[in-house]
Amino acid sequence: MEAWDLTDAPIDMLVGFSHRKVGEEAARFMHGRGARHAAVITPTDRRARTRSQAFADTMHALIEARARGIAVPGQLRILGYGDLNFAAHTDPPLSTMRIDGTLIGTLAASMLIDRIEDRKVAGKVKDVGFRLIERVSA
Numbered sequence: 001m002e003a004w005d006l007t008d009a010p011i012d013m014l015v016g017f018s019h020r021k022v023g024e025e026a027a028r029f030m031h032g033r034g035a036r037h038a039a040v041i042t043p044t045d046r047r048a049r050t051r052s053q054a055f056a057d058t059m060h061a062l063i064e065a066r067a068r069g070i071a072v073p074g075q076l077r078i079l080g081y082g083d084l085n086f087a088a089h090t091d092p093p094l095s096t097m098r099i100d101g102t103l104i105g106t107l108a109a110s111m112l113i114d115r116i117e118d119r120k121v122a123g124k125v126k127d128v129g130f131r132l133i134e135r136v137s138a
Helices: 019-032 048-067 101-116
Strands: 002-005 014-017 079-081 095-098 125-127 131-133
Touching: 002 101, 014 019, 014 101, 019 079, 019 095, 019 131
Parallel strands: 002 014, 014 125, 079 095
Antiparallel strands: 095 131
């Protein structure tokens, strides 16, 4: 069972989402909001560091912008990833891409139980997608 990353060649069963589609949607959203110059700030470890540093990175961008007198979203637009529990409570509230981790876990568990109990697994690949949460920062 693979979970989280939607790959082109899963080993067997897979529940996840397309990171590429998240990036494409983020770019369309930011361009639609008037952003014409983009920068992506991300740690080097693709998953673990992103999750563990998300809070610090986001807060740093918002705090640094405020310290420099840069208006968010007026002069700088910030879009986060993961819709972590603090996102709605930053100043300004953080626009973000929401991934339903609970759904990923539920579907993965259900597929594994079906496999263990020798029931047919309907569709070995499940794409749970993502949702853009529009708040003030972008």
